[in-house]
Amino acid sequence: MAEDLDLKQIERKTYMAYHQDGLWDLLIGLAMMSVILDVILGESGIYIVVIAGAAGLVPMLKKVVTLPRLGYVKFSPKRQSREKLNIILLTVLLTMTALLGAVMMSAYSGDAGWQRWIRDLRLIPFGIVLTSVAAALGLLWGIWRCWIYALLSLAVFVIGHIFEWRMTIHFAILGSVLFLVGLVMLITFINKYPKKAPEAGNDI
Amino acid sequence: MTSDSKPRDDSQAFPDIDRIIHEPARLMIVAHLYVVTEGDFLFLERQTGLTRGNLSSHLGKLESAGYIDIRKEFIEKIPHTVVRLTDTGRQAFESYRLSMRTVLDSDSGSH
Numbered sequence: 001m002a003e004d005l006d007l008k009q010i011e012r013k014t015y016m017a018y019h020q021d022g023l024w025d026l027l028i029g030l031a032m033m034s035v036i037l038d039v040i041l042g043e044s045g046i047y048i049v050v051i052a053g054a055a056g057l058v059p060m061l062k063k064v065v066t067l068p069r070l071g072y073v074k075f076s077p078k079r080q081s082r083e084k085l086n087i088i089l090l091t092v093l094l095t096m097t098a099l100l101g102a103v104m105m106s107a108y109s110g111d112a113g114w115q116r117w118i119r120d121l122r123l124i125p126f127g128i129v130l131t132s133v134a135a136a137l138g139l140l141w142g143i144w145r146c147w148i149y150a151l152l153s154l155a156v157f158v159i160g161h162i163f164e165w166r167m168t169i170h171f172a173i174l175g176s177v178l179f180l181v182g183l184v185m186l187i188t189f190i191n192k193y194p195k196k197a198p199e200a201g202n203d204i
Numbered sequence: 205m206t207s208d209s210k211p212r213d214d215s216q217a218f219p220d221i222d223r224i225i226h227e228p229a230r231l232m233i234v235a236h237l238y239v240v241t242e243g244d245f246l247f248l249e250r251q252t253g254l255t256r257g258n259l260s261s262h263l264g265k266l267e268s269a270g271y272i273d274i275r276k277e278f279i280e281k282i283p284h285t286v287v288r289l290t291d292t293g294r295q296a297f298e299s300y301r302l303s304m305r306t307v308l309d310s311d312s313g314s315h
Contacts, residue, residue, distance in 0.1 A: 007239055008237065009236065010236060010239050011239035011240070012234055012252055014236065014239065050266065063280070069250075070246070070247065070250050071244045071245070071248070071249070072243065072244040072246070072247060072279060072284055072286070073240050073244070073247045073294060074240060074241040074242045075240050075241065076241055077241070152311075193250065199216040
């Protein structure tokens with residue numbers, strides 16, 4: 001029915017309005033670029049700190065940047081349940097990514113058949129995982145640009161494999177793109193929704 | 205074709221349409237509140253595109269009709285006017301949608 005479709009569109013449009021600030025893109029881009037720093041500093045693990053910090057920073061930035069511009073909203077219980085499920089699925093995916101990273105690292109410490117095979121693949125498994133995570137985000141959150149990120153990730157890792165790029169190049173490219181996209185989105189968002197004067201308290 | 209040529213009284217043709225909700229600005233407000241649990245004044249301002257004065261006026265009418273509940277509270281030391289549809293308001297909106305569907309379906313049947 002047209003009425004049902006319109007309400008779905010209204011709900012979706014309302015929900016998506018709170019995801020056009022570019023904050024996640026900006027911070028994930030920064031986190032990816034921090035992998036380069038980690039390699040330069042001799043695998044100090046600093047990127048883990050940056051990723052954890054970025055993840056914690058987003059909710060705070062949402063309060064400071066997004067909410068004062070779009071206002072407070074409590075979405076429906078259905079939407080909230082879906083959000084929780086999405087976060088659980090994302091956590092599972094990221095955990096699997098971390099485990100894959102550990103497996104790949106262990107491939108460089110031995111000479112078993114499977115370890116040689118993983119070494120031959122170089123960074124392709126990372127590319128597949130990153131592509132899958134981006135595609136999953138696109139599917140779960142309905143954010144179309146995640147599909148673009150998925151394709152970009154796949155392209156970068158395939159080209160990187162062909163030209164035998166170092167890991168830092170992959171993450172520099174992907175991180176820079178995400179960071180720039182996030183920055184452009186944030187600037188556009190701030191211009192589109194300037195902060196309004198706080199309520200006088202006698203609006204109604 | 206009718207033989208009597210009495211001019212049609214539109215208010216009689218649509219007796220079941222809730223005129224509180226039927227007004228376009230209020231319909232937009234109610235539709236946005238229907239799809240969320242609650243939202244504040246700024247949220248409604250942004251989503252509907254109405255000016256502050258206009259929004260205030262329409263919210264006042266909806267509150268008088270018992271369709272919305274308004275409360276003022278502080279969220280992190282900043283005053284917010286939080287609005288939500290009452291159960292009456294939700295039922296009224298659902299009835300309104302049903303009425304409109306009936307009217308539009310019956311109108312299309314006459315052609």
